[in-house]
Amino acid sequence: MGKFRKELVREVKREEENRKKQKKLREKFDIPKDVVIVEKTNTFKFLVNVTGGVIKTAVLIIIFLLTVIGIVSLVFPVSRNELIHQFMITMKELRNFIGI
Known part of the structure; x- marks a missing residue:
């Protein structure tokens, strides 16, 4: 009986989510209530979504690595002096380039 209740709860949640999504889409496109809107994804x-995700992940990894390098260079005295x-x-060089 526990599985039946869990499945029933999942289905009710899915229906509620679907109802909210349809309401948003109807408001967005100004469509009557008796029409069901189906969004289809294209290639x-x-x-674009996958490329955006890859770029975000790469940027996060680069920022993390630069942060680790900065912390390590500040912790160790030899690298701190070099930094x-x-x-x-x-x-x-910047002063010479700008002309100050």
Whole structure:
């Protein structure tokens, strides 16, 4: 009997979710209530979504790696000195480039 109730609850949740989705779509496209709206995905939309996900994941990995490199370079004295030295050289080059 437990499985029956779980399945019944799932189906009621699906129907409620479907009802909310249909209401949003009707409001969005200004369609009467007696029409059921079916959204179909196409290859271009799928490709854009997948590419966006891949780019977001790659950016997050790069940010994480740069954060780890920054923390490690600040924790260890040898790399900290080299980082400060490199920062000073970069600032000098920027001043020369801008003309200050």
